[in-house]
Each structure stands twice: as C-alpha cells, then as structure tokens.
Amino acid sequence: MTVRKVCIVSKTARYPDILERFAARGWQAEFRTLSARPSEDEVLAALQGVHGVIAGPEPYSRRVLESLPDLRAIARTGVGYDEIDVAAATERGVAVCTTLGTNDRAVADLTVGLMIALARGIVPAHADIADRGLFQRPNAIDFSGKTVGLVGTGAIGRHVARRVRAFDCAVLLYDVTQDPAFAREVDGSYVDFERLLRKSDFISLHLPLSPRTRNIINTDALMRMKRSAFLVNTARGGVVDEHALWRALSDGVIAGAALDVFEKEPLVAESPLRSLPNVILTPHMGGITAEAMRRAALLAAEHVHHLLEGSRPSSCINAEVLDHPQPIPANQS
Incomplete structure (x- = not known):
C-alpha cells in the first residue's frame, strides 16, 4: 500500500x-x-x-x-x-x-480600513505623536459620501462595495464581466475604465494579475484621476506601475495611495515609495x-x-x- x-x-x-x-x-x-x-x-x-x-x-x-x-x-x-x-x-x-x-471578507475589511486611514490621515498623525512628539491635526476629509471606484467585482470587490455603501458612498464598477443584479444590490453603476478613473475619489483594485491587467494603473491612468483621489491596491503588485505611482505621488498628481501588495515582495529597501508621506505600506496582510x-x-x-x-x-x-x-x-x- x-x-x-x-x-x-x-x-x-x-x-x-x-x-x-x-x-x-x-x-x-x-x-x-x-x-x-x-x-x-x-x-x-x-x-x-x-x-x-x-x-x-x-x-x-x-x-x-x-x-x-x-x-x-x-x-x-x-x-x-x-x-x-x-x-x-x-x-x-x-x-x-x-x-x-x-479570506475575501478579511481583504475587504483591510481595504476599507485603508481608505478611511487615507481620508483621515491616521498614519501620519500617529507618526507625528509617536516619532516626532508633535500634537497637530492632519488635513483630513470625510470618507462618508465619497465616490468609490472598484476595478474588479469578484468576491472581494463585492464585499468592499457592500461595506462602503454603509458609509453612503457612491459606487462605480468596472469589470470585463458585468453583473447587473449585483450593481442594483449596491446601488452602483458599471462604467468604462476611463469614467471610473475620472469620477472616483477612491479607486480600489481587485484584479488578478495577467498580461491584460499588468500595469493597468500606469502613468496615463494616474493622470486621468482626480488630483484629490486616492488609490488602494490589495490585489496584486504587478497591476500597478510602481515607478509611475511614485512619480504621481511625488508630483501631486493624486493625493495618496495605500499598498498592501508589491511587484517584488517584500518591498525592496531601496524603493522610493518608502520615503513618501502620502502613502501607506502594509506587508501583504489583507487576508491574514x-x-x-x-x-x-x-x-x-x-x-x-x-x-x-x-x-x-x-x-x-x-x-x-x-x-x-x-x-x-x-x-x-
């Protein structure tokens, strides 16, 4: 045997x-x-x-x-x-x-947590007190009522949509396969990628990595986003051009980003993303x-x-x- x-x-x-x-x-x-x-x-x-x-x-x-x-x-x-x-x-x-x-619900929880952290400046506020001994309030915006664009509406994207609706957020959806019943459930709208980029206050990525999706967020995509917009990636590092994102964050093309995944993991020590004040970096912990x-x-x-x-x-x-x-x-x- x-x-x-x-x-x-x-x-x-x-x-x-x-x-x-x-x-x-x-x-x-x-x-x-x-x-x-x-x-x-x-x-x-x-x-x-x-x-x-x-x-x-x-x-x-x-x-x-x-x-x-x-x-x-x-x-x-x-x-x-x-x-x-x-x-x-x-x-x-x-x-x-x-x-x-x-782990789809766990990833969705972290995704929304990162959106709120970006909106309220939680991470720099902590650093001000803990690292620099300062007691000053960061510039912050409401998360409630904002427009959230979800790129990918698989299980994780759907859980994110349901969660942000509890904050009275408008929901824009982009996917190669559309589900009208789900869109009705979350009072969302399927739109083309261009419109999602232009209209969203928060863009959250929920895509597998494939030749089609690699670097879907590149210089061109970032330039089409609002200057006040935030990007969240809890999907796969390769769907974002990290150099293009660094330039966009450095130059004020977008307001900020939160990344739980990276093209090379762990994130290399020399990555310029590490030094930016308007980015949150977490160690691929979405499903953990x-x-x-x-x-x-x-x-x-x-x-x-x-x-x-x-x-x-x-x-x-x-x-x-x-x-x-x-x-x-x-x-x-």
Whole structure:
C-alpha cells in the first residue's frame, strides 16, 4: 500500500490538528520551513518524494515541477497562483487548487480600513505623536459620501462595495464581466475604465494579475484621476506601475495611495515609495487574520485529501487534470 506523503510549507497553515487529520488516515505529514524568498533549489530540496503540498508563495516553475515526479497536488493557502506554472502542472498531472472564499471578507475589511486611514490621515498623525512628539491635526476629509471606484467585482470587490455603501458612498464598477443584479444590490453603476478613473475619489483594485491587467494603473491612468483621489491596491503588485505611482505621488498628481501588495515582495529597501508621506505600506496582510488563515488551512488540507484519494475537490484551477488522474507513485524503500 502506498502511503501518501504531504508537506505543509505555507507559514499560515501550521496547525497541529491538520497533521493529526492526515495521520489519522495513515498518511505521513509534516511541516517544513522555507526561507522568506525561497529559491527553486530550496523548494526542490524540501519536497522530494512528496505527493501533496499545502503551499505558500514559493515558486513552482516548470523546472521545479519536472524535478518533483511524485507530486500530484498543490493547494495554495490563498487565492493567487502567480508563482505556479499551471500549464506545466497540467502537463505533468499535478492538480492546482486555491482556497477561494476563505479570506475575501478579511481583504475587504483591510481595504476599507485603508481608505478611511487615507481620508483621515491616521498614519501620519500617529507618526507625528509617536516619532516626532508633535500634537497637530492632519488635513483630513470625510470618507462618508465619497465616490468609490472598484476595478474588479469578484468576491472581494463585492464585499468592499457592500461595506462602503454603509458609509453612503457612491459606487462605480468596472469589470470585463458585468453583473447587473449585483450593481442594483449596491446601488452602483458599471462604467468604462476611463469614467471610473475620472469620477472616483477612491479607486480600489481587485484584479488578478495577467498580461491584460499588468500595469493597468500606469502613468496615463494616474493622470486621468482626480488630483484629490486616492488609490488602494490589495490585489496584486504587478497591476500597478510602481515607478509611475511614485512619480504621481511625488508630483501631486493624486493625493495618496495605500499598498498592501508589491511587484517584488517584500518591498525592496531601496524603493522610493518608502520615503513618501502620502502613502501607506502594509506587508501583504489583507487576508491574514486568525480566522481567515484557519479557514484557508483547513480548505487546503481538504483539497489535498480529495486529490490524493482520487475524488474531486470543491474547486481546481486546472480541473482537466481530474479527468485523467495520474497514479500515486509507490513509496521508495
């Protein structure tokens, strides 16, 4: 009998009871720690002989996948899969799952929190008191009643729309696929990208990273925004041209920005964004709450269980693999 081997490398999925659940099935499961920015070689060394992995943001390139012949299942504790070569995984019969729906409310909460922090100048006010000993009130505006433009109306964008409506904000929506029923629900309007840029007081990004969306916020887009507008990105770093944003923030083209994601993570020390007073920077923490991490870890473990037992998980990025499952390789003595 082949014993399933599972490795948990995601730093947000280290719950002992998950190991216990795998052990109760007679599987071998263990935590393995990778560095903050693991190389392909580090991933290869950690995952030799593993059939299923509960993954973080480490790279699963074609080279990595071709060098892990036993691997059959990758379950990401998150919704993004930028670091996974899905085409190569599909060719090799490796199923790829994410934990969609486990952290969308958490990301939406942070998004609205960042909007309010920008509007009220909360971060510079704190720095004035804590770092400089000053007690002065920042320039601030109401968040209530402003126009919020949402670029992307998937699960997170929808939760943001519902939250900002509680502040009596007008909602503009942009997406390649429109949902009139949702627009009616939030009393919002689908508009073209140009109109959203020109009319919004706050623009919030909720897009996957793809060739179409890369640098969707560039110099041209920033120039079309109001000078009083704020940009919030809790989606993927690559959808914003960071150099163009730095220039726009430095030159007063827009009023400010809040970024939870960056093109390279962690944000490089030499990034000029670090020195700007009108930007809030957070460490890709949108989906990182105790509750969301727990939900994601449990769902990822459930995905791995289904995939290695030959049943279908609740969702799969490359579902065609499930129609022609590859056998689990026999354990080597």
